């Protein structure tokens with residue numbers, strides 16, 4: 247008997263995971279200069295010297311993590327080929343929302359011998375954690391490269407960057423070496439550091455700029471070669487995904503996502519190849535998904551006001567004053583069996599917030615003396631999409 251999966255054809259993907267978020271490419275393309283700077287900063291490790299500290303800057307999806315992983319693997323690989331070179335140990339930590347104590351403690355726990363009990367969560371201070379860290383580093387020996395992702399989110403980053411890079415010169419460690427690698431997407435991070443740490447961390451600064459369409463095409467073509475059955479991904483699909491992402495923020499993650507979703511759209515439509523029409527559809531789906539999340543993050547009344555603004559727009563009555571919106575909103579709230587907010591002020595506050603968040607346009611109307619001054623609002627999104635997202639939410643309330 248034919249089961250529900252039996253007539254599914256072989257998909258156009260040979261290896262879809264190549265387009266997934268956690269795929270680490272074997273080859274880094276279009277970042278030769280950055281790789282060169284990185285190599286220069288770390289090469290001392292091969293000769294038994296302490297490497298330079300490295301700071302990487304750049305917005306999301308520009309290859310900071312991919313290049314770092316690639317460099318760490320390449321360095322470890324090289325070290326194994328050179329009998330005289332020190333062992334290299336790499337430690338990666340994300341600093342977002344962490345205290346300095348937690349970060350140092352996590353490092354210590356990663357270094358402790360197998361059956362040792364963990365470094366305590368409470369009761370000791372940061373100085374104790376550093377002391378234990380130095381003991382463990384020297385016990386293990388070799389060179390330790392510590393990658394701090396989102397380093398600008400750390401609460402006491404000055405202390406970390408004052409301590410760790412100087413550990414050897416001050417004599418806290420003698421049998422090991424440490425190199426610090428910081429990753430941040432905040433270009434002003436440097437200015438927030440105290441003068442005494444600025445120079446140590448900033449020995450090598452590597453800035454990752456947005457990819458242009460041609461660079462993204464190279465990256466995508468390489469992925470497509472491995473992800474799709476030969477001949478099933480058109481150049482037009484690659485060019486379209488690259489152009490969309492380049493025009494947005496030059497983000498490689500976004501470009502790769504578009505290609506993957508484009509492949510899914512083609513598969514679902516039983517099409518034999520992915521072309522630019524699938525990428526356009528993919529972009530709509532991705533944008534809609536993003537908008538859905540943003541709308542669902544709003545309070546219930548803000549969502550009802552957005553829905554109201556969508557109806558007003560559809561009926562050709564935009565822009566509208568808050569008083570008009572309030573009347574219509576009351577009917578919308580009641581249709582959803584929700585008690586509406588009653589004061590005009592609370593409605594105005596919500597409208598103002600929705601304007602600040604980019605959901606609504608606002609116009610200042612000033613009719614001069616006696617004429618009064620007021621705001622008019624208009625939905626700054628496709629009203630049909632807002633209504634559909636609201637209907638989906640009603641059918642399947644978010645958790």
Ligand SMILES: Nc1ncnc2c1ncn2[C@@H]1O[C@H](COP(=O)(O)OP(=O)(O)OP(=O)(O)O)[C@@H](O)[C@H]1O
Nearest residue numbers: 271274275277306307308309310311312465498499
């Ligand atoms: N030059 C490149 N060659 C091949 N793949 C790349 C390149 N740059 C980025 N990628 C891929 O794009 C995606 C995003 O890159 P990555 O995670 O390195 O970005 P990031 O700069 O660390 O951003 P974030 O701060 O958001 O983590 C990953 O899947 C990565 O493999």
